[in-house]
Amino acid sequence: MAILVGKDTRVVVQGITGRDGSFHTQLMLDYGTQVVAGVTPGKGGQEVHGVPVFDTVAEAVAQTGANASVIFVPARFAADAIMEAADAGVQLVVAITEGIPVHDMMRVMAYLKDKPTRLIGPNCPGLITPGEAKIGILPGQIFARGPVGVISRSGTLTYEIVSHLTAASLGQSTAIGIGGDPIIGSRFIDLLKLFNEDPETEAVVVIGEIGGTDEQEAAAYIKEHFTKPVVAFIAGRTAPPEKRMGHAGAIISGGTGTAAEKIAAFEAAGVPVAALPEEVATLVKEKLGR
C-alpha cells in the first residue's frame, strides 16, 4: 500500500531541461519511477533521457496521463509552475525548488484551496515508496521497504535517520520530506492522517526542527487520533533565538518555535523524542516490540 506514490504514479517533470531537472529525471527513471513527461515552456517537442517534453503541463497531462508533478524550476517561476500543475488537474505536486518568496506561496495556497491537488514542499527532497517509485532527489539506495512511515522537515537529516532505520532492518512504507519553508503545502498532521489509514504502516517517525508550531499541532493530533506508535526527533535544541538556521522556516522568534516546546508537546502526547539521530531506530524497535 504505502501512501501518495507508487509504481502506478505517472510523473511529469517541470523544468526537465534544466541541470537539476535533467539529472534527477535520470535518477528517478533508474529507480523505476514512471516519468512520462517533461515540461519546459518553449522546448516542447524535445526529449530528455527519452522522455517527451511539452510546452505546458495541460498538454503533458492530456498526452501522457501524468497524475503527479515534480518541480525543479527556479524560485522566481516556481509558484507559477505549482499553479499550472494544479490547473492541469495534477493530483500530487512535489516542489523541490528552494527560495520561493513567502508572499508567492501565500497566493499559491489560496489558489489551491478549492482544488483537489496536494502539494508537497517547496524546498523539500520529495518522497519515496521504496522499491516502487521516488519523486524528487532522495538517494534511493539508503531506503528499504518496510513498516515505518517517515515525515520530515529536513533533507540530509532524513537520510541520516533513515540509514539507521534501514541498518536496523526497519524498512519504510513511504518517506516524505515536507520542506523547510514557513509555508508548505502539506504538514505533519496532513500526512499523519494518511499514514493512520495505511495498513502497511505500523509506526511513524516524525523529524521536526525549530520554528513554527507544526510539531505541536502534530503532537496534539497524535494524542487524540493517531492509533500507531510514533517516534520523534527535533533538530535545533542548541539554536540561538532570532537566527535563521539555513531553512527559511527554522527560526525561533518571539520565544516560540523552540525545540524544548516541541519536545514537551511530543512527550505529553506519549511520543518519545530521541536525543541522538541513531536513537530513533532503537526507539522504533522498542515501540514495535522487535
Add this chain to the structure above:
Amino acid sequence: MKLLEYASKEVFRRFGLPVQEGKLAYTPEEARRVAETLKPPYVVKAQVPVGGRGKAGGVKLAHTPEEVEEKARHILNLTIKGVPVKKVLVTEAADIAHEYYLGVVVDRRNNQPVIMVSAEGGVDIEEVARTKPEAIHKLAVDPIWGLSDFQARQLAFRLFQDKKKALKAAGIIQKLYRAFQEVDAQLAEINPLVETPEGELLAVDAKIVVDDNALYRHPDLEQMRDMDYEEPKELEAKAADLSYVKLDGTIGCCVNGAGLAMATMDVIKHFGGEPANFLDIGGSSRPEKVIKAMEIITSDPNVKVIYFNIFGGITRCDDVARGLVEAFRTMEVKVPLVIRLTGTNEEEGRRILEESGIPLHTARTMSEGAQKAVALAQQAG
C-alpha cells in the same frame, strides 16, 4: 532581512504613513546638528537590531540640541544585549495621549497575512498576547484579494470611539498592509502608533522584516541592508552561497543540509562540546564551496577543532574531499579536523583523502565524529 527603525520608517514614509521628521547620526556632534534642523523637544533612539532598548536606556528625551548631543554620547557608549550601539535616530518628540499597536505578519499556520491591532500599544505585543489575548484584534487577509477598505474600517472601529480618528486609523491600516505586501515583508509593525493630545496619529516606532527570498525583487531594499551590524563573515558566506551563523563555541562545523547542520550542533552539545558555528554548505557542494567554508571556519580564533559531517545525497563526497585537499594545499590549517563522510561517492571521497596524506581524524558515524571533536577540543584546552 530585518530593517532597523530608521530604515523601516523610510519605507513607511514612501507609503504615506505618518512618520515624524528625523535623521540618523553616528556621533554625538552629528546628533546635535540633526536636532538643530528639527523642532524641540527631541528623542534620541539607539538603532540596534535587538529589542529591549528602552529598558536598557537606549531611548532618551532631550530639550535642546546640546542635550541631544549629551544623550547621544551616552547612548552611543551603550551595549544593548551584547550589541554595541553604533548609531542613533534623532527625531521630534511626540506628546502621548494613548499608544496603539498595528502589525501585519505572515501567519504560517493559515498560510495568509494576519493584521493585528490593539489598544495596548507601546509594550511588547507578545507579552500582551500571553497575558491579555482578548486585547488583540486579528483579521486574516486573503492574499489574492488583498485588504478591503471595509475590513480596515472594521479593525479601526474596534480601537477608536471617535469616528474621525477611526477613519484616519483605517487609512493607516490600509497603507501598512500595502507596504507589507509590496515590499514582500514577513512582518510590518507600528508599535506604538501614538495618539497625541491634539488627536494626531503618529508611527513612533517601526519595524519591517523583509523576506530574504524576495530580495531579488527589491534592489532598493537590499541597499538598506545594515552593514553596521551584519556579521562580516555571515555576509561573506552568503556571497559564496553558504549559510553560516556564528556562535560562541570552539568546534567549527561544516555540514551539508540545514537540518543535519542543526542536529550536528545538538550532538556536539550532547557530548559536552560547544559548536562555534552553524554552517550549511548546501546541496551541490562544488569544491570551491568547501574551500570557502574552511576559510570562514578557520578565521574564527575560538575554533579549536573542525568537524565535517557530510551525508552525501546530491552532495558528492568526492567533491567535498577534493575541496578539503585543495584547502589544505592553499591555507595553513592549524587545528585538527574530524571528518565523517558517507553517502554518494563515499569510497572515492575516502580514497582521495587517504592518498592526499592530509592529517585527519575519521569517524564512521555522526556521534563518533562529534565525540572525537569534543575530545580534541578539550585537549586543546
